[in-house]
Amino acid sequence: MQKLQDYWNERSSQQRMILGAAFLGTFLVIAGFGWMASRPSMALIYGGLDSAQAGEVIAGIERAGIPYEVRGDSIYVDADQRDRLRMDLAAQGLPAASSTGYELLDGMSGFGTTSQMFDAAYWRAKEGELARTILALPNVQTARVHLAVENGRGYRRDQNGSASVTLTTNGQPISREQASSLKYLISSGVPGMQPDRVTVIDTQRGIIAASEDHTGADRASEMKRNVERILEPHVGIGNAIVELNLDVVTETELLTEQRYDPEQRALISTVTEETTDESNSTGSGAVTAASNLPDAEDQPGDASQSARSENRSQANYEVSRVTREVQRQPGETRRLTVAVLVNGTPQVDAEGQTTMMPRPDAELETLRELVASAVGYDEARGDLITVKSMPFAALGEDGTLAQPGLLDRLALNDLLRIALIGLFALAAIFAVLRPILKARTAPQAPVLDTSLPPMPPMMSGLSGTIDDEPSPDNPRIVPIEFPGLETLALPSADPVARLKEMMKERREESVKILSGWIDNKESAN
Numbered sequence: 275m276q277k278l279q280d281y282w283n284e285r286s287s288q289q290r291m292i293l294g295a296a297f298l299g300t301f302l303v304i305a306g307f308g309w310m311a312s313r314p315s316m317a318l319i320y321g322g323l324d325s326a327q328a329g330e331v332i333a334g335i336e337r338a339g340i341p342y343e344v345r346g347d348s349i350y351v352d353a354d355q356r357d358r359l360r361m362d363l364a365a366q367g368l369p370a371a372s373s374t375g376y377e378l379l380d381g382m383s384g385f386g387t388t389s390q391m392f393d394a395a396y397w398r399a400k401e402g403e404l405a406r407t408i409l410a411l412p413n414v415q416t417a418r419v420h421l422a423v424e425n426g427r428g429y430r431r432d433q434n435g436s437a438s439v440t441l442t443t444n445g446q447p448i449s450r451e452q453a454s455s456l457k458y459l460i461s462s463g464v465p466g467m468q469p470d471r472v473t474v475i476d477t478q479r480g481i482i483a484a485s486e487d488h489t490g491a492d493r494a495s496e497m498k499r500n501v502e503r504i505l506e507p508h509v510g511i512g513n514a515i516v517e518l519n520l521d522v523v524t525e526t527e528l529l530t531e532q533r534y535d536p537e538q539r540a541l542i543s544t545v546t547e548e549t550t551d552e553s554n555s556t557g558s559g560a561v562t563a564a565s566n567l568p569d570a571e572d573q574p575g576d577a578s579q580s581a582r583s584e585n586r587s588q589a590n591y592e593v594s595r596v597t598r599e600v601q602r603q604p605g606e607t608r609r610l611t612v613a614v615l616v617n618g619t620p621q622v623d624a625e626g627q628t629t630m631m632p633r634p635d636a637e638l639e640t641l642r643e644l645v646a647s648a649v650g651y652d653e654a655r656g657d658l659i660t661v662k663s664m665p666f667a668a669l670g671e672d673g674t675l676a677q678p679g680l681l682d683r684l685a686l687n688d689l690l691r692i693a694l695i696g697l698f699a700l701a702a703i704f705a706v707l708r709p710i711l712k713a714r715t716a717p718q719a720p721v722l723d724t725s726l727p728p729m730p731p732m733m734s735g736l737s738g739t740i741d742d743e744p745s746p747d748n749p750r751i752v753p754i755e756f757p758g759l760e761t762l763a764l765p766s767a768d769p770v771a772r773l774k775e776m777m778k779e780r781r782e783e784s785v786k787i788l789s790g791w792i793d794n795k796e797s798a799n
Contacts, residue, residue: 299698302698303695303698303699306529308697310518315353315354316343316350316353317351317352317353317356318348318350319349319350319356319360321347321368322347322348323347323369323757324416327368327370327569331349332362334362334366335351335359335363338362340352340359349563356484372796373446374398374402375402375598376399377399378402379395379396379399383394383416397421400464401418401419401420404459405465407459408439408459410528413443413445413446413448414441414442414444415442415443416442417440417441417442419437419438419439419460420437420438420439420440421437421464422435422436422437423435434466435466435467437460437461437464437467437472438472438474438792439472440475440477441475441476442477443473443478447478448474448482450482450483450663453482456472456474457470457472457474460472489604490520490605493520495517497520497649498516500648500649501516501612501614501645501648501649504644505616505641505644509616510617512617513616514614514617515615516612516613517612517613517614518610518612518613518649518771519611519612520607520610521607522604522605523603523604523605523607524604526603526604528599529598529599529600529602530598530599530600531596532595532596532597532598533595533596534593535593535596535600536593537594539591539593541592542589542591542592543589543590544587545587545588546588546616547586547588548586549583549585549586550581550582550583550584550615551581551582551583552581553579553580553581554579554790562602585740608655609657610649610655611659612645612649612657612658612660614641614645614661615662615663615664616638616663616664617630617663617664617665617666618630618631618632618664618665619631628665629665630665631665633663638662641661642659645661646659668729753765
C-alpha cells in the first residue's frame with residue numbers, strides 16, 4: 275500500500291486523471307463481460323404475429339414471470355424455458371387464431387337478431403372457417419377471405435357470387451396448382467359459386483392464375499424453360515441463352531363469314547305433275563208429240579267423245595353457300611418469336627491454345643428443329659425461330675460465384691456487439707498500460723561513474739587529495755573541503771563508498787551539486 279501511495283503521490287494531476295479513467299473503464303468492461311456472461315441465452319418462441327396476438331402472448335409471458343425480449347415482430351425468451359412456456363401458452367389458447375369461425379354464431383340470441391344481422395354473422399363466420407382451412411398450407415402465414423354473395427330472398431334462385439383470397443407467404447410462392455385448389459375450395463364452400471369467380475392474390479406476386487388459365491407471361495416462361503431443358507444436356511449448362519416473345523390475343527373476337535358459289539348448285543326438290551282428261555257426250559232426238567206420250571221410246575240423238583293427257587315436271591335448285599363462324603378467346607397465340615444463342619465449341623490449335631469456334635450449320639439446324647418442336651412452331655401463323663452460335667465472353671479464373679463469408683454468416687447485431695466490446699477492451703488496455711510504459715521509459719537518475727572524471731568548475735573549490743592506492747590495513751583519512759561546508763572525513767578505501775556516505779549525510783547539497791553537474795554536461799554536448 276505504501277508503494278502504491280508513493281506511486282500515486284509522485285504522479286501529476288493529468289496522470290492521476292488518466293489512471294482514474296483507466297480504472298473506471300476497466301471496471302465497466304469487466305462488469306459488462308460479467309453481465310453478458312450471466313445473461314440467459316434467448317431463443318425465438320413466436321415470430322410474425324400481428325399486434326393483437328403479440329400483445330396477448332406478451333401478457334401471458336409476463337404472468338409466467340419469464341424474462342423476454344421483443345425484436346421487431348419476434349418474441350424471444352430464455353432458451354431453457356421456451357418449450358415449457360410454449361406448451362403453457364397453448365393451453366391458454368395463445369396465440370389466438372387471427373380469424374374466428376362459427377363460434378361467432380354461439381353468442382347470437384334469438385331475441386333482437388334480425389335476418390340481416392344473422393346473414394352478416396353467418397358469412398363472416400364462413401370467411402373465418404375458410405381462412406382457417408387455408409392456413410393449413412405450409413407456405414401460408416396469413417390468409418383473408420372476402421365473400422361477395424347476394425342476399426336476395428324470394429323466388430330468385432341464381433346467385434352470381436364472387437370471392438377473393440389474399441395470402442401472405444413465408445417466402446415460398448403460391449403455385450398455380452395451389453391457386454386452382456383454393457378456387458375449388460372456396461367455390462365448394464359457398465353454394466352457387468363457380469370456381470372462375472374466385473380470385474387468388476399473393477401479396478408479393480399479385481394475382482395467381484390457375485393451371486387452366488395461364489397468362490401470357492406464365493406461358494412464355496414455361497416455354498422458355500422447356501427450350502433450355504432440351505438444349506442444356508447437349509451444349510452444357512450456361513452455354514445457351516433463350517429469349518422468347520409470345521404475342522397473345524387479349525380481346526374476344528367473333529368472325530362470321532358467308533360465301534356463295536354460283537358455279538355450284540344443289541337440287542332441292544323435284545315436282546312431277548301428270549293430268550289425264552276424258553269426256554263422252556250423247557245428244558237426244560227431236561222433240562215431238564209422240565215423245566210426250568207415256569211408254570214412248572226415246573229417239574237416239576247425236577253422240578260425241580273426247581280425251582286429253584298432260585305431263586308437267588318442276589325441279590328446284592339453290593346456289594351453294596358456305597357459312598363459317600370463328601370465335602377467338604383471350605389467351606390464344608397470335609405470333610411466336612424465339613431467339614437462341616449457343617456458345618461455341620473449344621478447339622486446340624497447333625500452338626496448344628484453346629479457342630472457341632462456332633458450331634457447324636448442321637448442328638444448328640438440328641437444334642432449330644428441336645426448338646420448333648418444343649414451342650409449337652407454326653409457319654402459317656408467322657412464327658420465327660433464330661438459332662445462332664457465337665463464342666461467349668470469357669469469365670475470370672474465379673468466375674462470378676459469390677461465396678458467403680464470415681460477414682454473411684454472422685448477424686449484424688452480433689458484429690456490432692463484438693466491435694463495441696473490442697473497442698472498450700482496447701481503450702482499457704491502452705489507458706492502463708500507457709502510464710506504466712511512461713514510467714518505465716522515464717529518464718533514470720545518472721549512474722555514478724567509478725572512474726571519477728574531473729570535477730566541474732563549480733566544484734573547483736574542493737581541496738585535498740585522494741590516494742589512488744590506499745592501504746586496507748591503515749586507511750588514510752583525506753580531508754575534503756566544500757565551500758560553505760565543514761570538512762568531512764571519509765575513508766580513502768573506496769571512493770564510491772565515500773561519495774555515497776557524503777550524499778546520504780548531505781542529501782540536499784549533493785542533489786544541488788549533481789544537478790549543476792548534469793546541466794553542465796548537457797550544455798557541453
